[in-house]
Amino acid sequence: MFHNPKVNWATGENYWRVYVSYQDSKIMELNGFNDFESTSDVTINYPSIVSIIGQYLIVISAIIFLTIFFVNLCDQSIIDKKLNIKRLLKFILNQIPKAILVVCLFLAFQLLYDNRIADTPLYLFGISMKKYDMFKYVILMSFSALGLNYLLRKFDRASNIYSLAIFFLNPLISFLLLEFAYNPSIGEMSILYVILNSLMLLGIQGFIFMLTRSRKISTAIILIVAISFGIVNDVLMTLRDSPLIPAFLGMLGVAGDVAGDTVIEFSGKNISAFIFAALWLLVLISPPRIRRNLSIKKYFIPLISYSAILFAIVIGSSHYYVTHAKVGVNLWRPSRTYYVEGSPFSFYRLAVDQMLKKPDNYSAKNVEDVLEKYYTGENLDPSKPEDKSDKKPNIIMIQSEALADYFRVAKLKLTENPLEFTRSLKENTIQGNLHVSVLGGGTVNTEYEALTGNSLSFFPGGSYPFQQYVNDGATSIGRLLENQGYDTYITHPNKRTNYSREEVWGNLGFKNMEFLNAYTGDEEEDSEAYKKANSDDFAHGHVSDKAVFERIEEKYKNKSDKPLFSYVVTMQNHGSYPGNYQGEIEVEGHEGEDAGANEFINLVKKSDDDFKELVDFFTNFDEPTIICIYGDHQPQNYKYFMDIAYGPGNYGNYETHYTPLTIWANYDIKEEPFKEISANYLSAYLFSVAGNGLKLSAYQNYQLDMMRKYPIMTRFNNKDDMGQEVTEDSNFLEKRNELDNIIYYNVKDSKRDDKFFIEPAEYQIDLK
Numbered sequence: 001m002f003h004n005p006k007v008n009w010a011t012g013e014n015y016w017r018v019y020v021s022y023q024d025s026k027i028m029e030l031n032g033f034n035d036f037e038s039t040s041d042v043t044i045n046y047p048s049i050v051s052i053i054g055q056y057l058i059v060i061s062a063i064i065f066l067t068i069f070f071v072n073l074c075d076q077s078i079i080d081k082k083l084n085i086k087r088l089l090k091f092i093l094n095q096i097p098k099a100i101l102v103v104c105l106f107l108a109f110q111l112l113y114d115n116r117i118a119d120t121p122l123y124l125f126g127i128s129m130k131k132y133d134m135f136k137y138v139i140l141m142s143f144s145a146l147g148l149n150y151l152l153r154k155f156d157r158a159s160n161i162y163s164l165a166i167f168f169l170n171p172l173i174s175f176l177l178l179e180f181a182y183n184p185s186i187g188e189m190s191i192l193y194v195i196l197n198s199l200m201l202l203g204i205q206g207f208i209f210m211l212t213r214s215r216k217i218s219t220a221i222i223l224i225v226a227i228s229f230g231i232v233n234d235v236l237m238t239l240r241d242s243p244l245i246p247a248f249l250g251m252l253g254v255a256g257d258v259a260g261d262t263v264i265e266f267s268g269k270n271i272s273a274f275i276f277a278a279l280w281l282l283v284l285i286s287p288p289r290i291r292r293n294l295s296i297k298k299y300f301i302p303l304i305s306y307s308a309i310l311f312a313i314v315i316g317s318s319h320y321y322v323t324h325a326k327v328g329v330n331l332w333r334p335s336r337t338y339y340v341e342g343s344p345f346s347f348y349r350l351a352v353d354q355m356l357k358k359p360d361n362y363s364a365k366n367v368e369d370v371l372e373k374y375y376t377g378e379n380l381d382p383s384k385p386e387d388k389s390d391k392k393p394n395i396i397m398i399q400s401e402a403l404a405d406y407f408r409v410a411k412l413k414l415t416e417n418p419l420e421f422t423r424s425l426k427e428n429t430i431q432g433n434l435h436v437s438v439l440g441g442g443t444v445n446t447e448y449e450a451l452t453g454n455s456l457s458f459f460p461g462g463s464y465p466f467q468q469y470v471n472d473g474a475t476s477i478g479r480l481l482e483n484q485g486y487d488t489y490i491t492h493p494n495k496r497t498n499y500s501r502e503e504v505w506g507n508l509g510f511k512n513m514e515f516l517n518a519y520t521g522d523e524e525e526d527s528e529a530y531k532k533a534n535s536d537d538f539a540h541g542h543v544s545d546k547a548v549f550e551r552i553e554e555k556y557k558n559k560s561d562k563p564l565f566s567y568v569v570t571m572q573n574h575g576s577y578p579g580n581y582q583g584e585i586e587v588e589g590h591e592g593e594d595a596g597a598n599e600f601i602n603l604v605k606k607s608d609d610d611f612k613e614l615v616d617f618f619t620n621f622d623e624p625t626i627i628c629i630y631g632d633h634q635p636q637n638y639k640y641f642m643d644i645a646y647g648p649g650n651y652g653n654y655e656t657h658y659t660p661l662t663i664w665a666n667y668d669i670k671e672e673p674f675k676e677i678s679a680n681y682l683s684a685y686l687f688s689v690a691g692n693g694l695k696l697s698a699y700q701n702y703q704l705d706m707m708r709k710y711p712i713m714t715r716f717n718n719k720d721d722m723g724q725e726v727t728e729d730s731n732f733l734e735k736r737n738e739l740d741n742i743i744y745y746n747v748k749d750s751k752r753d754d755k756f757f758i759e760p761a762e763y764q765i766d767l768k
Helices: 049-080 085-114 131-152 156-180 191-212 215-240 252-260 268-284 296-323 334-341 343-353 364-376 420-424 443-452 477-482 498-507 545-557 595-619 638-646 679-690 698-709 730-748
Strands: 006-011 015-022 025-033 041-044 122-124 127-129 394-400 429-435 487-491 564-569 625-631 658-665 675-678
Touching: 049 131, 085 131, 085 268, 122 131, 122 268, 127 131, 131 156, 131 268, 156 191, 156 215, 156 268, 156 343, 191 215, 191 296, 191 334, 191 343, 215 268, 215 343, 334 343, 364 698, 364 730, 394 443, 394 545, 394 679, 420 595, 420 658, 429 679, 443 477, 443 498, 443 564, 443 679, 477 487, 477 564, 487 545, 545 564, 545 595, 595 625, 595 638, 625 679, 658 675, 658 679, 675 679, 679 698, 698 730
Parallel strands: 394 564, 394 625, 429 675, 487 564
Antiparallel strands: 006 015, 015 025, 025 041, 122 127, 429 658, 625 658
């Protein structure tokens, strides 16, 4: 059972100890003492009886079925008095697909193993195993499948019963393997949820069977999808602290791009789940193929009938959960719902939750009446005196990837402030924090709020409005500024397919877009230069902030007579943080403890240095220019910093869902005390601060009016101007419903009047 176990000795003045281990698993321990008062003992860790039975069943079945196969083959040869070469060759040819399957399983196993978390022990059947020990069971099971297939060919009735049995058993096994791959609470799951999830998989499996009329194909597809779902859940839990949710499917086109920038590792549990799935897959393909010749009528009538029933169940249950479900999905931690209710059912509920629904008491006319007031100013406070300046300011918005300010946060101390320059700006500057709805990822959700002003709090939890709800002609600040004589420019030094930006930005009205090829000169956007890390143009494996800011400077050196609005999404500080980029700044008291944390804070320092050069350039620029820089979310390794700052578990959404915000201008603007606002208000607030004849839309006027009372409104935090949580406050809920009506009108109403969103309003609100 164990090959080359290790024997470890430890001795002392009055004792000796020896233990035998296999990988990281202790098999046996012996303790001996010199004095009579202490009792020597021997501890042996036996595998459980279930583990032993499972292993021996595979071995014994392989021996039995292979023996049956060879005995029958030899007997048939004796009866025929010669070996039937033709029959043998036909049999061998029939086994080629199975051989190819075993090879594919091995290659997939090799991929998982080569990318597993370092030093992760491998367990199968409850015992520690080495790499090829695990796959030997797959080989043995393939032998069993070979012999069983040969045996069942002789007994049609038994073969049909066996095939039906595994057909109905497969959804249950597939679901358990899915949960085993990622769910630490699988043993605590209610039997009702086990049955419910299995029935859901059975329904889908039945549909696939109706399409293919093959039990093998339908069961194999369900198993493969299930185990893939489980492994992906586990990987995403590590990277995003979230399992696979429906919104992620909208990003399949960019998943490869994101994965290319991220270190993906698999746990030992993933590998074990894969091996169990491979064993079960070989069981699924063991029955002989049942041939049926169906007429068109006999094929389509059952298929259409089954599809209609399945469709009715989906529609009926969707309506029920939208209108009657009492318990919702935990949107902040979807994993908690997944752990309790199972992935298929939780995924389905999230998909239902993400359908945009009309807010309570929705009326397009009521929305237009509200926005008309903010367009004309009727019945509102007098507007501020109009700024007569004929030189509107250039505007630069920089969404800095994973920018976070951890300097002197609670108990967290850094040896140097990574944002020393940015936070030192005082004159014609507003400092503050931007509260966001994402953490460790989800860049485009903050981007969406900044470009549209639409609060993420309106949209279903877990959704990505940037990808899901931005259609051609969508309103944005780009369109508003164009209507005031601005040129617009938007850039991101990554592939144009990343989060489908080229399409989405186009739908938002941006025409002048630049992506990775503008920085690398590679039209295919797959340049090896992108991977460089040791030049001014690249840092941390990405295009540096320095390179992006220098490109911005070039744009303004060569701009037209029109004011220019630039929206910049940086890439330099994108996760993950393997510790390859080191610097002098460290966490006090934790020096050398975490290379990834050191990498992140020194990347922030580099961003700060690069931003200084940008500010220096515009300090001497001869046109009024205002720059807003903020973070999209805290980094993937935020937990390390938060645990030090507040102690493990002693912090919440408020502490983790904000980033630094700095607004600086090379002309006179009104300075304010430390400002705390949420991302949905950012562009309206920035335009108001910019002044110099720049006008707001009616929607932005409405936003600023709401911001005065409720400056923070995210998916997880809602604060009033006194800093009090107002999520359950009746006045806030009434105002929030009014805003939801406006956002729905903006996003979904085909008869929307664009003037409220992309035309400068006659009335301009005064924030004083």
